Amino acid sequence: MNSAKVKLAKRDRRRAKIRAKIHGSAERPRLSIFRSNRGMFAQLIDDQAHQTLVSAHSREIKDVTGKVSVSGALGKVLAEKAKAKNITKAVFDRGGFKYHGRVQALADGAREGGLDF
Numbered sequence: 001m002n003s004a005k006v007k008l009a010k011r012d013r014r015r016a017k018i019r020a021k022i023h024g025s026a027e028r029p030r031l032s033i034f035r036s037n038r039g040m041f042a043q044l045i046d047d048q049a050h051q052t053l054v055s056a057h058s059r060e061i062k063d064v065t066g067k068v069s070v071s072g073a074l075g076k077v078l079a080e081k082a083k084a085k086n087i088t089k090a091v092f093d094r095g096g097f098k099y100h101g102r103v104q105a106l107a108d109g110a111r112e113g114g115l116d117f
Contacts, residue, residue, distance in 0.1 A: 011096040011097070012096065013096075014096035015095055015096030018093060018094065018095070018096065019093070022091050022092075022093050023047050023091070024044075024045050024046055024047040024048075024090075024091055024093075025046060025047070025048050026046045026048065026049065026053075027089070028089045028090060028091055029044040029045055029046050029047075029053050029054075029087060029090055029091070030044070030045045030046075030047055030090065030091045030093050031043075031044055031078075031090040031091065031092050031093060031110065031115070031117060032044075032045050032093045032095060033093065033094055033095050033097065033103055033106060034095055035095070035097050035102055035103060039057060039058040039059060040057070040058045040070075040071055040074055040102060040106060041055070041056075041057050041058075042055070042056050042057075042074060042075070042078045042106060042110075043055040043056075044078070044082055044087060044090060053082075053085060053087065054078060054081045054082050054085060054087065055078075056074055056077050056078040056081060057074075058070050058071070058074050060074070060077060061073045061074055061077065067102055068101060068102055068105045069105070071102040071103075071105040071106040071109065072105040072106065072108060072109035072112075073109060074106055074109065075105070075106040075107060075108065075109025075110035075111075075112070075113060075115075076109045076110070076112060076113040077113075078106075078109075078110055078113070078115070079109070079110045079111075079112070079113020079114050079115045080113055082113075082114075082115055083113075083114055087115075088114065088115065088116055089115070089116045089117065090110075090115050090116070090117045091117060092107060092117045
């Protein structure tokens with residue numbers, strides 16, 4: 001097995017362990033993060049209704065440069081969209097990614113924007 005497949009398999013295992021413990025609802029949706037090499041996606045998901053309530057992508061950020069800075073701004077944008085829909089609390093789902101760098105910056109930006117998790 002090549003190293004890329006091993007790395008993805010490890011992330012899938014971490015993601016499965018996280019998702020077994022975390023569940024979002026309408027009152028407290030799950031803040032799901034996907035990080036790729038080129039961008040980041042963040043969604044607030046109601047797992048009971050199987051519905052995405054709010055979503056944001058790093059392409060929405062135009063005036064900030066640098067991946068970590070864009071991630072922090074993305075967290076703030078997501079929090080603003082959540083406030084518009086009266087969502088103040090969430091459950092954080094890092095999606096199997098380690099909590100540092102861009103994932104941590106997004107979480108900090110969402111907290112600064114007013115989300116509580």
